[in-house]
Each structure stands twice: as C-alpha cells, then as structure tokens.
Amino acid sequence: MTLPTSTLDLYWLPEAVEFSTAVTALRAAAAKGADGNADAGAAAGTARMLANQRLDFLQTRTLDRAVQGLPDAAWGAELTLAVLGTGTLEHLLPAIRVAGLRRGLRVRCWQAPYGQWRQQILDPAADLHRQRPDVILLAVDPAELLPDLPLSATAEEADTALAARAEEMVGLWRTARERTGAVILQQLMPLAEPPAFGHFERLVPAAPGALAARLDEALVRAAARERVLLLDLGRSLAEIGRRSVGDARLWHHAKQAISPAAAPWYGEQVGRVLASLRGLSRKVLVLDLDNTLWGGVIGDDGLGGIVLGQGSAAGEAFVAFQRHLRQLSRRGVILAVSSKNSPAVAEAVFREHPDMVLTRSDIAAFEANWEDKPAALRRIARDLELGIDSLVFFDDNPVERDLMRRSLPAVAVPEVPDAPELYGQTLADAGYFEPVAFTADDAGRTRQYQANAERRQGQAAATDMDSFLRDLDMVLAVEPVTPVTLARVTQLINKTNQFNLTTRRYTEPEVRDLRDSPDVLTFAARLKDRFGDNGIIAVVIGRRVEDGRTLDLDSWLMSCRVLGRGVEQALLSVVAASAARRGVERLVGHYRPTARNGMVRDFYPGLGFTALPASAEDQGWSLDLRTAVLPQPRHFTLALSV
DSSP states (O other), X not given: OOOOSOSTTOTTSOBOOSHHHHHHHHXXXXXXXXXXXXXXXXXXXXXXXXXXXXXXXXXXXXXXXXXXXXXXXGOXXXXXXXXXXXXXXXXXXXXXXXXXHHTTEEEEXXXXXXXXXXXXXXXXXXXXXXXXXXXXXXXXXXXXXXXOOOTXXXXXXXHHHHHHHHHHHHHHHHHHHHHHOOEEEEEEOOOOSOOSSGGGGGGSTTSHHHHHHHHHHHHHHHHHHHTOEEEXXXXXXXXXXXXXXXXXXXXXXHOOSSOGGGHHHHHHHHHHHHHHHTTOSOOEEEEOOBTTTBBSOHHHXXXXXXXXXXXXXXXXXXXXXXXXXXXXXXXXOEEEEEEESOHHHHHHHHHXXXXXXXXXXXXEEEEEESSOHHHHHHHHHHHHTOOGGGEEEEOSOHHHHHHXXXXXXXXXXXXXXXXXXXXXXXXXXXXXXXXXXOXXXXXXXXXXXXXXXXXXXXXXXXXXXXXXXXXXXEEEEEEOOOTTTHHHHHHHHHHOOSSBSSOOOOOHHHHHHHHHOTTEEEEEEEEEETTEEEEEEEEEEEEEETTTTEEEEEEEEEOGGGTTSSHXXXXXXXXXXXXXXXXXXXXXXXXXXXXXXXXXXXXXXXXXXXXXXXXXXXXEEEEETTTOOOOOXXXXXXXXXX
C-alpha cells in the first residue's frame, strides 16, 4: 500500500469489498430485529466489519441508516453526544456514528438548532439540558469568536479583546458542564478567511489571522486549566491541507465548513475521542519484526545483514519508527511482539544490534515461534489479562493481515504502507490509542505489565498459592479520591468494562462533586508488592442513604491485573470498617449486567451479601454490618487514610 497525499479517505482501513451485498444482509437482520428474531451478535459483527472498511461519504450514510434498526442487544457501550455550533453540521453526524460503531460504541447524536449554540447553553429551559448528553461538542467557526477590531488596533487592545473572548468561552464551558454534567469537547479549526497581509498577516496584531492564532493559543491554555477536551483539527488540517476538507463555495452556499467528502475523516476524528472517553481506545500494539522493526529477515540475513540504522534511508526510517514506538510506550501503550522466528534469534537483535532503539524490556509480551499469529495474539491477550479487542496488529505482510482480520475480527489491523518511512505516520493517523488523559500510572504501564509477568513466573514456581501471596509482600493503600488521584480515578471509571459492577460513567467534574459531597464515601486503592507499584487498581463509591444508616455502593470496579490475590476481600473490610465508623449499618451493592461484565455476576454473593428483589435495571445485594462476619485481609499490609 502506498500512502496517499491525503488522510481523508481513512487509508489505513482496508478497501470496502462487497459492500452492497453486506449492507443488504444487515438490513435484513435489522428488519428481523423489529420482530425480536434477529441474531444480535451476528448483526453487530457484520456492522462492525463494514465500519472497519474504507467508506466514502455515501457508503457511510448508507451504513448509518442500515444500523439504526438493530436491536439494543446488538450494541455494547453507548454515549449521547450533543453537537452545538455554527454552520451546517447534520451531514457529519452519520460519520460520527459510524466511527463510534467502528469501535463498538453506539453514539446517539442530538444537534442543536442552526446557530443556537450560545442560547442552548445559557437558557436552562433549552432542549440541550433535557438531552442529558455525555459529551457536548462545540463545533464553532473561529470567525464567530474573534473580536471585531480595526486593523490599526494595538497589540494591547488586541490582547484585551482576546482575553475577554477566551473568558466568555470559559464561562460557557463551565455553564454547560454544571447544568448537564457533560464532558466538553471544543473543536479548534484554522480560520477559513484568506490572509489580508500575505506572509505579514501574523505581524499585524489585529489582522484576522493573527487574532485567530492567538485565540487558539488562549483556548488551549484555558482548556488545560478547565479540563476541557480539544478536537484539534488545526493540527491535522495543517498536514492535509484546508482545501481538502472545506470548499469556499460550499461554505457560502450551504454553510458547510466541512465538505461532505471529508465527513468520514471528520467523523473519525470525533469518534476516536468519544471512544476514548468510554475506555474503548486500544491498549496494546502487537508488532511483527522482520521488515517491520527492521529491514530484511534476521533468520536469513543475520545480525549484520538486516537494514537498520545509519547508512541508508530505509535503515534510518526503521530507527525513526522505533523512536515513535518508544514514545508510545512511554505514554502508556503496551508493546508486544508476534513474529515467526526462533526466539533466541529474534531476541538477540534487541540485545546485540547497536542501532536498536527498542530494548527487550520495552516489550511486555514476546511471541516468537512458528505457530499461526492469531493463536499468538490470543496468548498475548491472555498473558496481559486484556480483551482481544484491546489489540492492534501491525505487520507488513498482507497475508498475515488478512488472516488476522478473518480469524480475530475484534483485533484492529491497519493497512501497512510499502515504505517504512510512513509506518509511524500511519499509526498516528489511525488514532487507535487516542487518550483523553495522561497520568503517572500511564507512564509506568509497561513496567506494570512486565512485573505482572514476573509475578506469574513466581506463582508458577511457588509450591502453593498461599506461600506465593505471602511472598509478594503486598501493601494495599486506600484513601479517598484526592486532587492528585482525581484524573486517574476518572480514567478507571470510564475505561473499566469487565470488573465493573455497575459500569456507571462519570466525568471528572462529577467525580469531584462526589468526592466533595458529605453523603458520599470514595475509596481509591493502590497496590504495591515486591515487584513494583501496580498503581490505582480499584475504585469504590458509596452514597449514604436512609439517614446515613445504609451505604449504597454506586460503583465498584477493579483492574483485572490483580485478580486472584484477595484484593476484593481486603477492600471490603476497609469499606465496611470506614462506613461503620460513620454510623452505617448496611451495605447495598448492585450488579447491572452488560455485554462485558459477566465475570462479576457472583461478586457480591461471593462476599457474603444476600440477594434483594431484582429490578428491571439491576440485581441488588445486602450485607448487614451488625451481624456479618467479614473476611479478614490475608497477606496484605494495609495503609489507610479513610
């Protein structure tokens, strides 16, 4: 595959094959769904397969219409998006929904009336506040935000006017967030107006181009301070060219800042941010070795014969790609290897080649053997204790890519360009690892997974589980949510899907409000052992009800990395003791079944809770703290601030 000059056609996805036939089958499944006869899983699989192909504007709209009739059971995670802005936006909504579908996310879109973005935020009776959106996308044309100044205005006058406009936006962000609880996603776009001064434009303080650039900077600073997310189209548009996305004729005749042809690309940009909010970004990049991390075949060419490092353009390109991978690893993306190779030969390159940027310690899971690669990826997912849908498979061989797509459709498999110079850009453009936060725990994630592998080795060598757990020297530190842990706790709440009893999602401001409420108890648990720090691995949120005598466990979620060590029993003892000190006599837990949290169906009865009458939404469980015999923490040292 040769990388095109534009990323608008989602070039990293395979070309659509037999699209019309597949859509016809999908429509038939949706029609059956109306009678309750559809195979929801098969229909969802077909829909996601189609979404993971390279679709143009019309195909995107066709697929969007076809999936609307699918039964609710066909969907997993879902999110409500309110779109507010200037200009015509309706043609972008199908692409946003299809981009969500591509990631297993149902995006329900609501669009504000044309041009009424300010009114919808400021009027408490407006429709926006009845929609209860999870995310509000502010797609505002930058020209509407610029102050109207004479070109002769001084730099000081321009600064004063820009500060006022930035402060107005901050006020709107805060109002929207306070009234809806939604995450705010602010779109940034370059000014579409041609420069009045040519290359001198940025040197005139009140010129539109200069004002737009400085307002952009002010909004970025404010967004960081206010914890508002950015849809930074300016960065991408600088690479692909504004004319590829917009057309002046479309703007003046139809007020379309984004052209229909660019809608799939636009939807992809929005979809990856929304999916990240729901914990649906990919976590693991599985790499081939030969002709992927270096040129040539190590088993045939030997250490001195592979192409890597100074001396050739291709060798330097492989080094640059490895540098990009190392940056991904440092921000929390887990690197793994799946290579048809001898393990000793493959690992020798990491140890002995002087131009290798990646080291063996950068790789959390290393599969080098002669078995088929889908089997290797299943083992990688098992060893990392992650779902198969957490993986991205990057391999230069089209046969291996096709086999992976057929065997494990939940794995993301980008098309790989012919030239290694384009490998890093392909991964960046595909956006599989889009984050909405970055914490210290993210930076140390590779080491955490490596330590998990060492723990498993220690467990295998131990004569019994009791002695293994005792030798781990585990310290469980539990404290309320603090300003320091707020971002990480919010991240866990929104990305944990399997060990999550209720899968309730909260924004960072909502978690802050819960933390500050006198009727809410919050618990953030961090686990350390002799292999290292696992970071924050569990969150419990309880609301005191019935005059404070009952603690209703709104949320209980844990990282699957620490299963089997008795953390849940230890944490229950901490929660119960803390609640009892505040006059609580009963704990009430809830299990709300989803497509992914079946593993915790029996969590509460396993801890001694008794069943309450089930509702349509969940199954409740009760534990009387006055009579219950609580499990005592074993093999843990507790460090408590609750």
